[in-house]
Amino acid sequence: MPLSTLCLHCGMCCDGTLFTHVPLQPPEAEVLRERGLTLATREDGGAVLPQRCAALDGRCCTAYAERPEACRRYRCQLLNALADGEVSLEEAKGVVDAAHARVEAVARAFPTSRVGDATAMRRAREAALASSTEVFSSEAREVLTQAEAFLDRHFRGRFRRSG
Numbered sequence: 001m002p003l004s005t006l007c008l009h010c011g012m013c014c015d016g017t018l019f020t021h022v023p024l025q026p027p028e029a030e031v032l033r034e035r036g037l038t039l040a041t042r043e044d045g046g047a048v049l050p051q052r053c054a055a056l057d058g059r060c061c062t063a064y065a066e067r068p069e070a071c072r073r074y075r076c077q078l079l080n081a082l083a084d085g086e087v088s089l090e091e092a093k094g095v096v097d098a099a100h101a102r103v104e105a106v107a108r109a110f111p112t113s114r115v116g117d118a119t120a121m122r123r124a125r126e127a128a129l130a131s132s133t134e135v136f137s138s139e140a141r142e143v144l145t146q147a148e149a150f151l152d153r154h155f156r157g158r159f160r161r162s163g
């Protein structure tokens with residue numbers, strides 16, 4: 001129960017903050033297409049589920065019973081720490097709140113990404129890559145760098161579910 005409580009407080013492995021897509025096996029792609037979800041195609045022709053996931057409603061997965069294997073298997077570092085008793089639920093929720101605050105700071109630093117928009121990190125990454133330093137200040141880029149480092153340290157670690 002504390003694990004699902006934390007995930008319902010977070011949602012960042014589904015909303016585009018941590019990952020760009022979820023890899024799919026062909027039967028999983030068929031099931032999701034039948035649900036009306038729009039998928040994307042990798043360079044090798046394989047289907048992927050783009051993030052923010054279209055099955056996400058708020059911070060809740062509406063395709064939970066039929067979610068792909070990569071979603072079933074995935075646990076971020078923070079969730080593992082909670083499962084292992086290394087952090088309490090309140091401490092873990094505090095880390096999630098801090099991560100959400102950093103994402104909102106990124107959205108403010110990169111005006112092309114709206115505050116509160118769950119795809120703020122992705123938009124900011126793309127904007128930072130595409131533009132010169134005259135468009136976005138070094139301070140804005142530092143906000144993005146620090147946010148990515150925070151997400152790596154507490155959530156992604158060495159394991160990345162997808163891009």
Ligand code: SF4
Binds near residue numbers: 018076078079155
């Ligand atoms: S990033 Fe971790 S805590 Fe957040 S929803 Fe995903 S598994 Fe749960």
Ligand code: SF4
Binds near residue numbers: 056061062067071
């Ligand atoms: S299918 Fe569900 S668990 Fe998987 S990315 Fe989408 S919302 Fe998250």
